[in-house]
Amino acid sequence: MPASMTPGVAAPMHDDLVFLDETPRAPTRPSRPGWRILIVDDDADVHSTTTFALAGLEVQDRPLEFLHARSAHAARAVLAQEPDIAVILLDVVMEQPDAGLQLVRHIRETLAMKDVRIILRTGQPGYTPEMEAIRDLDINDYRTKSELTRTKLYTTVAAAVRCYQQLRALVIGRAGLERIVHAGTELMRLHGARDVARSVLRQAAALLGQEAAGVLCVREAGGLRVLGAAGSALELEGLTLDAHEEAMLLGAAARALAECQSEFSPTCMALYFPGKSGRDFCAAIPLSQPVSEGNGRLLHVFASVVAVGLDNVELVGRLNTAAFFDRLTGLPNRTRLVEELDAAVAQGKAPGGTLEATLTLVDLDHFAETNDALGHQFGDALLVTVAQRLQQQLDARLTVARISGDIFAVLGMAERNTPAAIQALFAAPFSIDGQDVQVSATLGLVRLHEHDGSGADALKDADIALKRAKSQQRSGHFYFSRSMGVEIRERVRLMHALRRGVGRGELFLAYQPQVDLATHRPFGAEALLRWRLEDGTMIPPDRFIPIAEYSGLIVEIGAWVLREACAELMRLRSAGHLAFTMSVNVSQAQFRHPHFVDVLRRALRESGAPPEYIELEITESMAMEEPQQLTEMLAQVKRTGVSIAIDDFGTGFSSLSHLQRLKVDRLKIDRAFVSEITGSARGSSIAEMVIQLGRNLGLSVIAEGVEDERQAQILHALGCPLAQGYLFSRPLSPQALLEWLGTQQLENAA
Template sequence: MNRSTASVDDDLVFMDEAAPPSDTPEAHEAKGVWRVLIVDDDSDVHSATTFALNNLEMQHRPLEFLHAYSASEARELLAREDDIAVILLDVVMEQEDSGLQLVRHIREVLKLTEVRIILRTGQPGYAPEIDAIRDFDINDYKTKSELTRIKLYTTVTSAIRSYEQIRAINASRRGLDRIVRASAELMALHGLDNFAAGILAQVATLLDQASSGLLCVQEHTNAQELTVITASGPHVKLVDSASGIRDGRIAGLLQRTLDQRTNIYGRDFATLYFGGNANRDFVAYIDTGATLNEIDQRLLEVFSRNIAVGLDNVLLVTRLHNFAFYDTLTKLPNRTRLRELVDEALGMPMRNDVILALVDIDHFSETNDALGHQFGDLLLLGVAARLQAQLGNQLTIARVGGDTFGVLGDASLVNPAVLLDLFDEAFSIDGQEVQLSATAGLVRLADYEGGGADALKDADIALKRAKLLQRAGHFYFSRSMGVDIRERVRLMHALRNAYEEKELFVVYQPQIDLQTRRPVGAEALLRWRTKDGTFIPPDRFIPIAEYSGLIIDIGERVMREACKELMRLRSMGYTEFTISINVSQVQFRHPRFLDTLRNVLAETGAPPSRIELEITESIAMEEPDALIQLLGEIRQTGVSIAIDDFGTGFSSLSYLQRLQADRLKIDRSFVTEITSSSRGSSIAEMVIQLGRNLGLSVVAEGVEDERQASILASLGCPLAQGYLFARPMTVDQLTTWLKDNGAR
């Protein structure tokens, strides 16, 4: 076999072989060139490669060669040139791994992922084939002695095909990404006009060209008339033109697109069919300047189908937007829109001069119920119209819900006196004169730290405070109010978590017979210790538990644990021991309270005669008839009743007798007074005497020193509890304490 070119190891060799088959497809439009970069430190290799591949077409395009004679020269060339399809790269140049380092630079630094790289070397030992191909995105790896002319042609052709496929895939991916972004951006536009203009802009972006075209609608009621919604470029003069589309060619193409219900692509244009609904269809004409390639056409097909759905629903979206941000009755901004406007005001430098007010119609529900909802709606429309007429030119008026309106604007204009004076004149509704008044809650945005939602909440708080203080009045929100409310909310969430995490627990404070000084029972008390060991006082968390309704579950748990502890003590021989359980007002009023009590007694087996429920005097005085019936049903279970904090309320003695309670508890404040003044024991003495006359037992709370205990005993008080005898203790501590203090 003869060699046409003598070489040493680094020479490029072409063997005498048959020429490659000629490429004889039908004529194609010129599609540019394939750019091939030759990187080699041997000029003969450049000449031989160019000679071997010159005048050949690959994929119907000729080749254009670029040359670099070192890795550093190639780096400079690649930094300024683009659209290079193939790099023929020598491995060993300035250094043994110069070629491989250049590959790393191309992929990792220049981020050129599409260009195909063919490694060539005359010294394969310096670049192991498996390692090179594994570590780098290399299209092919050949020793120069392998590359005959036909093999070189085949290798480069394969690389160009790979490059073309990767380019097509990436172009499609980029196009689809643009379509996704375009759809998202278009959906953010409101109104048909904005949406239509957005379509032309997004098509231009998709095709990487200036926006030039028009979008039309054809109503099915007049199928021959095309109405231009929006236009761009030289077509912009057609918008709102009485003569419509003056270019008969464009009009004909658009009508043909509508008739065929498909896109049409020409040498310098594209018409896009977007479809529509039962009432109308949409179509666009786009100037392209040249015939679109297959990828662009496919992308426009996807885009058209996506946008067809958007156009079909754009009016629905507009209606939904109105529903979301505007009140359907008054057409004023609603609470959501007002919140956005407050957010905008908070971001403005003039925020110090802005006030948000909520104005609530007094007793509107009674008027609505008495005269009907239709009349109520007319009344709300009348109020909205007056507010808008008197204030709308200078302030933002909104309806935030029900019979509450929002007013936002300059502090000098959002004046509570001005707002409330607007209700002085009667409203004429459906032939009737209706006199109204209103109450206002206001928030100054100066130095406000929250957002629009917080400002509305705080305005609500101020409005509620104003209603509590005085109808037809007003109240400004203060930071102290906000701190208090937010602290309560924080504590409420913490309490709910504490209940789940078993941070709440029961302690017991013994009750003592003052004559024998022996324990006869104990009061079950609830405590809260957080995970870090901090104790939260009951007077802080009990009201929160009542407000949130969590007291129902907490109270049931306390009752069950107290009954279980009673049974444990009875098993240890403390059979005459009584447990007292506090019952919250909310808990006591719950319709299932009696069922809960019966279930707990049944489940634990606790003897009802050794369970005492403590209710406050304030509970005893509310709804007396219902309470008397409930207490009677409780007594039927065998459980006894004690009235706690007795003497702090205003109990009727006759009513007290009807309650048929079993015990009175003298409040600690009266026990403290026993030793503080000459007449300090008067109230305690009267309670003890009252208990004796009514046949009720009496227990004194808060006994802290021996003198108090002696006076109470001398007055005839049978029982007492307090720090003098024992502090509240856990179940284990209680067991030990009882053993030491001889309770049997």
Template sequence: MPASMTPRGALEEVNAFHDELVFADEAEPATLGLTRAAWRVLVVDDDADVHSTTTFALGNVEMQGRPLSFLHAYSASEAFELLRREPDVAVLLLDVVMESSDAGLSLVRRIREELGLRDLRIILRTGQPGYAPEMEAIRGYDINDYRTKSELTRTKLYTAVAAAIRSYQQIRALDDNRLGLERVVAASAELMALHGLRDVALGILNQVGLLLGQPAEGLLCVRETGHAHPDILRTVAAVGACRHLDGRELNVARGGPLAAAVERTLLNRRCAIGDGLLSLYFPGKAGRDFVACVPLERELDEHENRLLQVFAGMVTISLDNVELVTHLNQAAFHDPLTGLPNRTRLVELIDATLALPTRAQAILALVDLDHFAETNDALGHHFGDLLLVAVGRRLQSKLDPGLHVARIGGDIFCVLGEAGAVQPAPIQALFREPFHIDGQDVQVSATLGLVRLGEHDGAGADALKDADIALKRAKSQQRAGHFYFSRSMGVEIRERVRMMHALRGGFQRNQLFLAYQPQVDLLSNRPFGAEALLRWRTEDGRLVPPDRFIPIAEYSGLIVDIGEWVLRQACAELMRLRAAGHTAFTMSVNVSQVQFRHPHFLDMLRRALDDTGAPPEFIELEITESMAMEEPALLVEKLAQVKRTGVSIAIDDFGTGFSSLSHLQRLQVDRLKIDRAFVTEITGSARGSSIAEMVIQLGRNLGLSVIAEGVEDERQAQILRQLGCPLAQGFLYSRPLSPEDLLAWLADRALHQAA
């Protein structure tokens, strides 16, 4: 301080302007939760009178709604140590010249660089204008103001400090906002990583505690509204002293002030603070609104209020996401009709069971409702859905609670658990009592397919497939309504699947071909036609027997495409034979049940005839006797349509089924084929001879042609002639021939006939 400016002179100069000070109310309007902490001002000067005059001038004023609090240091080194201990000082009133001419500026540099106090506002004061800092120093060290002590009247001192405090407040607000938003973003990220509504609810309460700087306390509840839900509050999660409310219905009697605060928040649909409680409102979707209610340990400032509003908005998104994930999880792993675990969830449960040491004692059972499709068709799908729900409830309520009950699709349920509780008899006994649906009593039975998991080697999906195999076997064999899977069944089905894929590939690679077995007139031995027989030769030259691959083709549906190809090939071969002069030759083609029942069979037949030009009167279609006996009314109409194309119809394997003569009379068929089993027995069994004779006589009476297949020796042919059978085919005349060999065989027979 210069000699010309004594401490007493400085004090007098400050007092001289006392009347010029205007106490303007610059404080912002008080808001809920606004604190009254004082602004801290550090006075650094080696003159004690400067400290006292400064305190006297500013001691009773408020700035930005808060009072001032003063700290004092009498040297740069003392100020540096004080700021190291007290970093939350708002304004520094600093003398430039103290123990040295640059002590003030050196302190400024250390404050900014060593202590890193960037928010602190600095006002330099000097009694020696010649020691004023350069402009570069003011800019470089972020000095808020520079004044000579003679300039600092009380009004100007107030103005300088007020400006510095406003600047400090704005800088701190920006920093607080940045840090607060970083905390909110971090909290939101942590919430996003949680799974399940309860975990997210606990996470929200923990994050609110962290944002407020207090232990996690309070509860988060949900209100469900709508036709399907009662309008009640339920606590999703509660922590701290509220833990006793966790998972319970929330009402004023049980929750007291917290419940009342939650009700008010839901009514007003916005966040609120009152009675020492913070209520955060999270609007949900589909009528589910959430509220977090947290007891406060202190009042909140405006900055914290704003941060909590931002946090509430981000939490709403998190809750929406977890609700969506919960809904998707429900849809992905549960049956929407019954609420039971679906196939996907069941496979997970089976996998978990297979991983347990007790897997040997576990059984998986598929429960298939018998004739459910007929019930559904007769009484309607709504009735069927109600029946499925009732079955699911009965299985859940009547079986051991430790069992897993699932619905894996259609009318098939599943029971998984300990072997002693998963037994066919008790499960089937549940279906003895009728189900009461829509005022009607419905009696339902069930068939079971079971797998002992201790004998199973694969994963859960494989066990489910094995149970399905056992169920199909139980359905086909009807053995007491249930069947246990065995390893031999697995080998059989895997072989069938392997052959199915091989057959599909073989068909695409032209490994299938037709062989033609001639048919002859028994009296004249003249050939009049041939039967087209399907054959399959694999790449290694091996012939696969038709009785092995044709059932698989029928089971897989591949027979429809193969059958159309066979029909076209046979028609084309007939045209080649006619071109060679065999114009009265008939081509007989086998038609499978699957192919015949296909809705486009007639179209396929007409296309084959039109595209090849084959005359329909020389094409004969063979259907089996079992086909002819199923659904007689439909078959009569279908055969009538086929007959209108001009082709003829033969019933193959006649005598092996149980044909109704009255039904046979209604069918528009042209020929009966005596099954080879009766032809084989014709020479050694009176029964074989009598059946063959009966078929021949039946054909004669109905005006139908009759042909015996499987004729292998002359003795059989002679007996058939004696019985009056007009036609035959078999090894006695020829094995099945290739197209070229058939032409050669016909030519050779013509030569012999001419001779």
């Protein structure tokens, strides 16, 4: 999960080890053969930083030797060839998100390496391995890389090495060792301090061959808190007591915790379990007989395993909180919400199941502005207050979550989870630090009984509805519909296909000739972008060009169109068509790109195309937006020598004074007016006005979409000099265009 969902609060996590000024003891005399440490990580810096941090240090008067693998696959090869590896420092996420855990499974199950100690490390604190993997695969430790200072890294490795040493050394008492391993696994199966504590007492008693008895406690303010108890001490469970109240057991525990070491007497033992999370534990157990030397060694190993187990239990609890709950508000986060959505969807799909639940996304209006104006601390306080009101005043059976900066989610039965119920909570202002703030919210909703897919899909659908609501009216709401989902998914599919198509060369240009109406002689052509899939299917421009603009691909595609059109113009000139103009459509996103003029100059320079025979077409709607900026851009374009035409003229509401300032060269009468010219006085009159306007402003005029002779005659009679359309030619391939021009030359010559 993100390090922080609080707007404006950055909490970046880096995939590296952090070493402070802590310095473990360096060796003072020559060392014996070293402990072999295998570092498995796909980050080279982690290898070098780890070896640097541990260089020259000893464990049990023996140095550390390092082996390296940059992937789980490479680690398998090392493990197959190198014996006696004591500890593996293993990255969780490598080639795949579960590569580390899969390697652990290979080590434990396939290679049957039970002694080697494994320490998982991750640079992603929100990533939580599966609980089953942590508990079942005998993972020694699990740490985020950023929390491992030099001393803590050394301590973790040293503890693992000692554990390895003891496991290797203790051949006698194999049954006891197996019981110890079972104890560690058993701890990971349990949830809750009491169950864990009781299990530790049972396992310790089993190692000693006696009935379970005693207490497991932790030091807290006011005394020792008994987390779990057994036998005659069971009545102490859950109490916080002074050590003097139970002299033998609690006194032994207090001394072990104070001295940070286990204590053995003929009648009582206190096993000390150091905790890496800041809390140490101790099990005080009455003895039926003194502890033998062999059992003493087993108990020390047992204490090491239990210490790791207890620490992991607390670690898993903290990771669960970090992974599934929002740190600022304490509400469930996106990950937890998706789990609940999955459960809700599964319940509705079960045989006989009925699901009348709704998911609502609640987006605070203008929160960013409030955050910027009043500060992030104020914004955080507002988020907490909104969370409290949603949680306290909505039906208690509804789930409230915070899934991103200022977006909350409400999940539950449809009749309780309604826009009216949620919007009512925003009627009253929110009091923040004595200041009343009026906040509104926009809602996106999805009815789960109308939804097909997973919980994550339902969340996406609700987000689609929220975006639609925000685009229509702030402080309103919108329900997701199946048609919206189909439309969005089709657009996404087409966008990915277009991206692949650009790389595969599926886009090409077709050229539609433009003619002089008086002589029917061709004088130019318009370059038209086309897309043909590998199977030959043609995708209409009105489907893929908006997607190209939305995705930003239009800038790359537009640059290619310019280069290709200029190159085609030069091929036509080399064939003898010197007085021929090439028109190229330019999209708004492409035209407003800061490097557009540079792209245009480069296309002209590299192709050698004369700029006076290149015409750029922009739409009338583009021409009317931000007139000052457009005027400056057009001035730069005009300085290259190319001409400018306004496409689809007549469909917008152009300001004539603005049109004069733009200094364009040509107007194109929209095909809608051309198609109406033979049967509608309105169509004819608009075409005539455009023609007259062009004449008055000294602009050339061309009509597009001319499909029959009658339209051509009327346009010519109205004074329109130029035209293009199916009457003259459909869009042609480069070779077909060359052949068509040759035919036209012959006909005009005849």
